[in-house]
Amino acid sequence: MPNKILETNNSVSAIQKGTADKTTVDKNEMKKAPLHKLFVSALKDIYYAENAILEALEKMQEAATTEELKEAFEDHHLQTQKHVKRLEKVFKLIDEKPEKKECKAIKGIIEEGEEVIKSTENGSATRDAALIIAAQKVEHYEIAAYGGLAQLAVTMGHDKAADLLARTLQEEEDTDSHLTDIAETSINFDAEQED
Ligand SMILES: [Fe+2]
Incomplete structure (x- = not known):
């Protein structure tokens, strides 16, 4: 050429x-480089997603029945603020501006979360069981995104960025398994007793 x-x-x-x-x-x-462009585009996608999740978590915390789940959402809200900051650092490390790119997938998953709030009774354990599933769908989206991004960063030799992305990935995985624990130790059983 x-x-x-x-x-x-x-x-x-x-x-x-x-x-x-x-x-x-x-x-x-x-x-x-095409791979760099792909990396930046995927970063903008998850940057949009994390900001949308911040808002969604507030609504989910308010809608949750048990203190345990409210606290889990509150903790993850604080973590999500850190995730946003880390993404801003990653943009800086690769000399790009933090920008959001609308992510239809996360919008859809969040909308589903809003629907489960409408379709379950206020103050019920069933509400919490549904909210946990909705929140785990969000976590799984993020785990896929951060897993891919961290690996791309390693491939391209962006070691500091890779480290930041891997830390967030670990926190998303921990949140996911904490939500599983809450569901399996109490909430699902309480929901089963409701009529
Ligand atoms: Fe996150």
């Missing part, structure tokens, strides 16, 4: 002339 060669030559002559340092050239080359 002649254009590509031309760009490379320009970069080389820029270094020779001292008008651009090697880091700038490397960054510009990096930003053109």
Whole structure:
């Protein structure tokens, strides 16, 4: 591709002339790579999702019946604020601006969560059983997203970004298993007793 060669030559002559340092050239080359573009696009998707989840968790906390589940949502709300901050750091590490890209998948999952609130009785254990399933659908979406992003970061040599993404991935996994514990130790049994 002649254009590509031309760009490379320009970069080389820029270094020779001292008008651009090697880091700038490397960054510009990096930003053109299709995998880098995919990585940034996926980051914008999860950045949108995390912000949408912050709002959803507030509603879910309010709608939950048991203190245990309310607390689980409150804790995860605090964690989600950290996840947003970490994503902003990841954008910075790869020299990109934090931007949101509408994520239809998470919108749909959150809408489902709103529907279960409408279709279950206020103050019931069945409400909590339904909210746990809805919240776990959110967690599984995030686990898939962060798992893929962390791996891409490793592949492209963004070690610090990979570490941040892996930490969030671990927290999403812990939240998911905590929700399973709550459901299986009490809430599902209480819901079964309701008529
Ligand atoms: Fe998160």
